[in-house]
Amino acid sequence: MLRDEIITCDKNYFMNVFKGRFPLVVDHGEGVKVYDKNGKVYCDFLSGIGVNALGYSCPELVEALREQVEKIIHCSNLYYIEPQAELEKWLVNHSVADRVFFSNSGAEANEGAIKLARKYFEVRNENKYEIITAQNSFHGRTLMTLAATGQEKYHRFFQPLPQGFKYVPFNDLEAVYRSVGPNTAAIMVEPIQGEGGVYPATREYLEGLRKLCDEENILLIFDEIQCGIGKTGTLFAYEYYGVEPDIFTLAKALGGGVPIGAFLAREEVANAFKPGDHGSTFGGNPLATRAAITTLKVIKERGLLNKVKKTGQYFKNLLEELKEEIDIVNEVRGVGLMLAIELNRNKARDIVNYMFEKGFLLNAVKDNIIRFLPPLIIEKTDIKNMVGELKTVLEKNNL
Ligand SMILES: *Cc1c(COP(=O)(O)O)cnc(C)c1O
Helix, strand or coil, rough: HHHHHHHHHHHHCCCCCCCCCCCCCCEEEEEEEEEECCCEEEEEEHHHCCCCCCCCCHHHHHHHHHHHHHHHHCCCCCCCHHHHHHHHHHHCCCCCEEEEEECCHHHHHHHHHHHHHHHHHHCCCCCCEEEEECCCCCCCCCHHHHHCCHHHHHHCCCCCCCCCCCEEEECCHHHHHHHCCCCCEEEECCCCCCCCEEEECCHHHHHHHHHHHHHHEEEEECCCCCCCCCCCCCHHHHEEEECCCCCEEECHHHHHHCCCCCEEEEHHHHHHCCCCCCCCCCCHHHHHHHHHHHHHHHHCCCCCCHHHHHHHHHHHHHHHHHHHHHCCEEEEEEEEEEEEECCCCCCCCHHHHHHHCCCCCCEEECHHHHHHHHCCCHHHHHHHHHHHHHHHHHCCCEE
């Protein structure tokens, strides 16, 4: 198909749900670069919304997937497979969790986490079902995870939503204390809010939640779907904060681009699930688990976590300099390679469009917030080039 035909097909046949797709027909990728079908090259600072941790065409990942495709792509969870076994063992050995379940997406991972939290109290004959989540959070697009998401605009047209959620302002411990009641089963937060505009939790906040959960017999759930898998310079965001959750969820970068999600829990919690309580046709299938175990091993073997600490700090410093130099940049936020700048006017989309013309993929997560989620393999030179161009765009255009 020609480039234009592809775009026309989308207009004619695809459900019209995505806000302003860019005129980019992705053909292939290499390293941190994405190639349009017309040959134009883009340096990717979004990585498929925090998915392509190893960039594109990572040789180890390509080779592992090629081998796996030739062996077997899918079989049922009625049988055992080696990549799933390897992945579950690896995740448990490298985290606070004792058990894991695999899903196909982030939303499904959160669904599972919420089900597990409810079952945990059900088997203890305690009437605890309510989940406290944060305002401005994002937990997914299924009805249950929409209900968990503390943003009114996502709820509006889909009533009635599943019940049992309460929303509190983020980073406000007092508000959580006031909202906890006898029916509170869990507090669920993103250690760094992603879709909300890249707002990191404070350490005191997460420590306070941990303490409260311990005192009140409540489960602490971290949604690490966006901020997990290396973004913070630690494998999991909870390690960056030094606060351990009872349940946590992963997806996005876990499979290095192949769809896979997971929820993980300590033994005592995971034990609440009995045969028949949960399941999935595709979840944890050979292709997805092979992709995930390979991605995790490459992150480890190449020392990418240390690299992220360095490139992340370098990136943040450059953005701070930009803030000093350019009036309309109000604030720099984020940790590691999950960063954002906030502008004092609603021009984020215009700037992202200018940068697109210049060959950089960025994201306007809100009208006044530009988000950066590059692959973990991004180099300082790529960052320097992008921020240099961003500065030119900010200076030149009458915003
Ligand atoms: C992306 C995201 C989700 C939803 O993941 P999907 O794979 O799109 O279902 C949930 N929580 C957070 C924090 C996310 O960033």
